[in-house]
Amino acid sequence: MVGDVFKALADPTRRAILDELLDRDGQTLFELCARLATKHGLSSTRQAVSQHLDVLEGAGLVTTCRQGRYKYHHLNTTPLHIIVERWLSGHRRDRT
Amino acid sequence: MVGDVFKALADPTRRAILDELLDRDGQTLFELCARLATKHGLSSTRQAVSQHLDVLEGAGLVTTCRQGRYKYHHLNTTPLHIIVERWLSGHRRDRT
DNA sequence: TTGTCAGGCAAGTGCTTGCTTGCCTATCCT
């Protein structure tokens, strides 16, 4: 749903995560935690980041694939493009 | 701030309000209430809509101008374009 | 097999939010 995407984007930590994934796609949870701390100055715990990733995945902005004990996170910009199409370019005339 | 815009857009009622203002700009609070009820099937009270308008104004998505006892609400798409520029087209490389 | 590393589950907490209720101010019309 469109609302889920906006809700996901409403949090600065989640935007930082997307930022990080854009910079280096396919990171694991621990990688993300480390780089968010150093590069973005965020001190989020692993669980917090994990929950944010769940939200992002729920919004379709992040896809995951597990290999062995590692879970890689990939950025998916499709929902963003959908939003641009319906909400921010035209603008559109159809329902939410 | 960018986060305020996303937060404002995260609520379906607020998106409906923007929708309505896009359809007919410069509506008053009562007008909006009436048209949200009939055209969008929403049964929001006046106060609820008023508070949503405050949020939208805080995000810069709506500007107001008062004349006499009427307060007209105007759509402002600038924050949307800013978001498209920094977040949804390129993508950008700078900070939140 | 035992330890370590990557990640998951779930209850609890404090803050925010969307909304209601009730009352108040200001403007206009007659």
Added chain:
DNA sequence: AGGATAGGCAAGCAAGCACTTGCCTGACAA
């Protein structure tokens, strides 16, 4: 003046959210 109309203020409430804490599972290496 007096009523009707357009809107504002503020306290209260229930649900949602971001985050923590503590413990658990599953994969790999020694």
